[in-house]
Amino acid sequence: xxxxxxxxREEIPHLNPNERVIHLAFRPSNKDIFSLVQTCPKVEVxxxxxxxxxxxxxxxxxxxxxxxxxxxxxxxxGHRKDINEYYSIAPxxxxxxxxxxxxxxxxxxxxxxxxxxxKLNREMLFYILSKK
Numbered sequence: 001x002x003x004x005x006x007x008x009r010e011e012i013p014h015l016n017p018n019e020r021v022i023h024l025a026f027r028p029s030n031k032d033i034f035s036l037v038q039t040c041p042k043v044e045v046x047x048x049x050x051x052x053x054x055x056x057x058x059x060x061x062x063x064x065x066x067x068x069x070x071x072x073x074x075x076x077x078g079h080r081k082d083i084n085e086y087y088s089i090a091p092x093x094x095x096x097x098x099x100x101x102x103x104x105x106x107x108x109x110x111x112x113x114x115x116x117x118x119k120l121n122r123e124m125l126f127y128i129l130s131k132k
Contacts, residue, residue, distance in 0.1 A: 017042065108130060
């Protein structure tokens with residue numbers, strides 16, 4: 001699974017329309033979110049740093065809810081955009097999720113366990129679990 005990292009609003013018009021999970025590394029305005037949804041109509045998750053999350057307006061939260069887009073706060077730790085525009089979630093983590101699910105562990109317990117081990121936050125882990 002890959003997360004598309006967007007560093008500036010100037011990148012939005014050039015994104016692949018099939019992007020589903022996007023991390024915005026800048027403070028997005030309402031206009032940026034609308035532009036992103038127009039450019040990438042299949043987007044399912046927009047992740048932004050927690051410091052920026054508090055500045056997102058209620059109207060944009062309602063818009064995203066109506067579009068069935070999850071707004072997640074979190075970061076892509078250790079990612080260097082100059083090397084790769086995507087942050088890849090390690091296949092080992094995805095295998096670990098499959099293994100724990102096959103053992104009958106609940107989603108909540110899986111998230112609690114992997115949150116301590118990995119670099120992903122709770123909301124992103126729950127999203128990954130919902131897709132598996």
